[in-house]
Amino acid sequence: xxxxxxxxxxxxxxxxxxxxxxxxxxxxxxxxxxxxxxxxxxxxxxxxxxxxxxxxxxxxxxxxxxxxxxxxxxxxxxxxxxxxxxxxxxxxxxxxxxxxxxxxxxxxxxxxxxxxxxxxxxxxxxxxxxxxxxxxxxxxxxxxxxxxxxxxxxxxxxxxxxxxxxxxxxxxxxxxxxxxxxxxxxxxxxxxxxxxxxxxxxxxxxxxxxxx
Amino acid sequence: xxxxxxxxxxxxxxxxxxxxxxxxxxxxxxxxxxxxxxxxxxxxxxxxxxxxxxxxxxxxxxxxxxxxxxxxxxxxxxxxxxxxxxxxxxxxxxxxxxxxxxxxxxxxxxxxxxxxxxxxxxxxxxxxxxxxxxxxxxxxxxxxxxxxxxxxxxxxxxxxxxxxxxxxxxxxxxxxxxxxxxxxxxxxxxxxxxxxxxxxxxxxxxxxxxxxxxxxxxxxxxxxxxxxxxxxxxxxxxxxxxxx
Numbered sequence: 251x252x253x254x255x256x257x258x259x260x261x262x263x264x265x266x267x268x269x270x271x272x273x274x275x276x277x278x279x280x281x282x283x284x285x286x287x288x289x290x291x292x293x294x295x296x297x298x299x300x301x302x303x304x305x306x307x308x309x310x311x312x313x314x315x316x317x318x319x320x321x322x323x324x325x326x327x328x329x330x331x332x333x334x335x336x337x338x339x340x341x342x343x344x345x346x347x348x349x350x351x352x353x354x355x356x357x358x359x360x361x362x363x364x365x366x367x368x369x370x371x372x373x374x375x376x377x378x379x380x381x382x383x384x385x386x387x388x389x390x391x392x393x394x395x396x397x398x399x400x401x402x403x404x405x406x407x408x409x410x411x412x413x414x415x416x417x418x419x420x421x422x423x424x425x426x427x428x429x430x431x432x433x434x435x436x437x438x439x440x441x442x443x444x445x446x447x448x449x450x451x452x453x454x455x456x457x458x459x460x461x462x
Numbered sequence: 463x464x465x466x467x468x469x470x471x472x473x474x475x476x477x478x479x480x481x482x483x484x485x486x487x488x489x490x491x492x493x494x495x496x497x498x499x500x501x502x503x504x505x506x507x508x509x510x511x512x513x514x515x516x517x518x519x520x521x522x523x524x525x526x527x528x529x530x531x532x533x534x535x536x537x538x539x540x541x542x543x544x545x546x547x548x549x550x551x552x553x554x555x556x557x558x559x560x561x562x563x564x565x566x567x568x569x570x571x572x573x574x575x576x577x578x579x580x581x582x583x584x585x586x587x588x589x590x591x592x593x594x595x596x597x598x599x600x601x602x603x604x605x606x607x608x609x610x611x612x613x614x615x616x617x618x619x620x621x622x623x624x625x626x627x628x629x630x631x632x633x634x635x636x637x638x639x640x641x642x643x644x645x646x647x648x649x650x651x652x653x654x655x656x657x658x659x660x661x662x663x664x665x666x667x668x669x670x671x672x673x674x675x676x677x678x679x680x681x682x683x684x685x686x687x688x689x690x691x692x693x694x695x696x697x698x699x700x701x702x703x704x705x706x
Contacts, residue, residue, distance in 0.1 A: 308569060310704050332481065332571030340562025344494075346501050351494065358490020359570040359577075361482040405481070 259322045260285045261333075261439050262307065262408050267316035269299070269306050276302050277460050279316055284408070284441065287434045292443045294460030300443035301339070303460065304410050307441065308336050320408075332360070335406035337397050337414060345386035349377065349396045352385065353403055360404040371399035375425060390417040401429060409433060409440040487572045488580040495584035509546040510592050516542050517600040528605050535604035536614055536665035542600070543593050543618060544625065544654060550589045551629035552646045554581065555637045555700065564704050574697035582623075582630050582693070590622045613668035613678075617661040620681040627685075627692035628653045634699035638706045657681070 260283035268278030277299035284290050292300050305311045307318060309330050318325040320333060336342070343352040353368040372381050375395040380388055385396065394417045401409060414426045430440045482490075499506060520538060521531055558564045567577050594615060601611050632649045636642035663677035 308565075310565060310568060312705075331569055334569055336565060336569050338562055338565060340560070340565065342562035342566040344498065344557070344561060344563060346498060347494065351497060355490050355494040356566060358482055358493075359487045359566065359572055361571075 260319075261321060262441075263319045263322075264307070265317045265319070267303075267306070267313055267318060269302055269311065269314040271302075278314075280458065282456075282458060284439045286407070286437045286439055289430055289434055289440045289442065289455040290458060291455050292441060292458045292460065294443075294445070296445060298460040300445075300460055301412050304336075304338075304412050304441065304443060308334055308410050310336075333406060334408045334410060335360075335401055335404055336410050336412075337401065338412045339416075341385070341393050341397055342400075343385055343393070343396065346384055348382045348384055349388075349399070350381045352396070353399060356400060357403055360406070362403055363405050366403045368399070368403060371402040372396070374402055375399045376421075391419060391422060394418055395422065395425075398426065398429060401433070407438050409438065409442075411440060411442045413443055413445070415444060481571065484572055484576055487570065488576060491577060491580045492584050495581065495588065499584075499588040506550075506589060506592070509550060509589065510596060513542050513546045513593055513600060514596065514603075516545075517603045520604060531605040532607055533669070535601065535606035536610055536669060537662050538604060539597065539600055539606065539614060540618070540621075540658060540661055540665065543590075543622065544658060546593055547590055547622065547625060547629075548647060548650070549643070550585070551626065551633055551650070552636070552643050554585055554630055554633040555703070556633075559637045559703055564700060568701065568704055574700060575693040578630060578634070578696040578700065579689070579693040582626050582696075585630075586623050586626045590626060594618050594622065607669065610665060610668045613674055614665055616678060617664045617681065620678060620685055621657050621661040624657055624681065624685045624688050625650075625654055627688040628657075631692055631695045631699055634696045634703055637700075637703045657684070660684075 263283035264280055266279040266281060268280070269276045280303070282290065292303060294300050302311065306313050309325065309327065320326075320329045323329050342356075343349075347355070349372060350368050353371065357368065369381065372378055375398045377388070377392050377395045377399070380392060380396075385393060388396070394414075398414070401411075409430070411426075411430075415423050418426065430442065433440060517539065524530060524534075555564065558567070567574060570577075597615055597618065598611060600606075601614070606614070629646075629650055632646055632653075636646050636649075639645060660677045660681050664674040664681070667674035667677065
């Protein structure tokens, strides 16, 4: 299959990206780029700045130095929003609402992937019996899986996943790896942080090591 | 209300995504907030109970003087409504900041100011509108003259959305702070005073049979200004809250 120049341009790239908090450098300067079909694994010890890097890339923190580009354009709300899906430590879902209500609300904000529905996404992540229970009755691992269902339901080329393996059992870890592999095969890209305790599926994935 | 977007993959145009329209997003947020309000309806009942109790206690504390009550009823009801609104204003964005929902708002392909305005509308409908609905009952408890009641209700319909809009900006600013209740009250006080003065002006004018349109027009003008500006300020404050 011929690859056009448009698809070869990196979805997301960072140039001399650095971040400091109160004049203490947190990470960087970093240079990397992420094209369609690629996965980037960000490793480092606790407190090495993995989450901060992801928050800067998501636009939730202003970059201290350097530049972030989306689709070869300087990152802005216009080209970032709708292109990025964020899965952080906080679930992003209300505990009093059911998984279905939470997912349908987010689908209202973001839109839905073609052919996806809250029920099918929940079935895929294996929390099928808990669709209409308030989220607070679910275990931490089940909530994490509902978060993964969000990735299946909402459109977004770049996945920013902060510790997606936390709280998950062995099958859950395999599920995360399978979802990332499918997303990349579908032309998406993923940035994944990990403290290095789990085995990452894609042997071709590039790694960034952050040192505290 | 979903439009279909197209993206280019490998040189061919493929339909992949159904993007959400801003209108649909506001609808989804309203629906979510109404469902949450219904689940917490016991909590929403408290301001209403507070207003009824205060209005019922006033005649006992002041003594049975119908003329005195009729003179002060309008102002007392206005202050009761403002005080009853205050506690809920503080937590307008608190839960959404804590569970990460605001992070999802920020990254959604929707204007953040529009989502903030939608939240203001949902908040007003669920926590303030019930207070205005029971006004005829509270007015009867305080011997409010019947001809003043419509003016009081119109003044509240203009003044309370204005207060919620002002409160939304402060609430977004204070969302990250612990125990922000006192801070919120202190910051809202100087902003609430002019609103109360104009509303009370309309009520006093109606009571003495004078024209009351001018103060109501001022409230309406301020409300229009706040509908445009407050959501923008609120959106900026929410970005700061998520950064912190």
